Amino acid sequence: MLPNPPNAPFEYPPENLMELEIPIISNSQCKVLHPLMNEMQDVCTDGAYGMACRGDSGGGLHCFDGSKWVVYGVSTYGKELCYDGHNGFALTAPKVDWINAIISSYS
Numbered sequence: 001m002l003p004n005p006p007n008a009p010f011e012y013p014p015e016n017l018m019e020l021e022i023p024i025i026s027n028s029q030c031k032v033l034h035p036l037m038n039e040m041q042d043v044c045t046d047g048a049y050g051m052a053c054r055g056d057s058g059g060g061l062h063c064f065d066g067s068k069w070v071v072y073g074v075s076t077y078g079k080e081l082c083y084d085g086h087n088g089f090a091l092t093a094p095k096v097d098w099i100n101a102i103i104s105s106y107s
Contacts, residue, residue, distance in 0.1 A: 020050040024063075025086060033086050034077065041094050043073050044086040053082035061089045 022045045030037050030044030037044065045061065052059065052075045061073035073089030092099065 014055065022046060022049040022087070024061075030086055030088070033079070034088055037088065041091055042076070043089050043091055045089070047078070047083065047085040047087055051082045051085065052078050052087045 025044050025046050027037065027039045027044075030042070034042075034044065043061070056075050059075040060071045061075065062069050063072040064070075071092050073091050075087065076090045077088035079085035
């Protein structure tokens with residue numbers, strides 16, 4: 001687990017990492033709550049099954065691709081109160097070149 005960021009520490013950081021099985025919703029459903037959502041770069045999940053919350057940003061949205069798990073998105077936005085809404089994720093596919101460049105710069 002990564003340490004708390006020095007400029008925004010959490011008073012009660014989690015002791016255990018958690019996971020949730022959650023469905024991806026249509027872009028039109030997502031745009032109702034997040035009008036600025038970019039359909040080419042974002043995807044949303046149904047918050048009725050659980051929500052990402054403060055401190056979850058950067059966490060992965062993993063999908064099973066028939067034979068393997070892939071990181072489909074990265075948690076970026078949601079409702080401030082952490083319930084009753086949709087979770088927003090930045091899609092990883094449009095960012096693969098950037099991700100690889102960052103990884104290479106540290107290799």
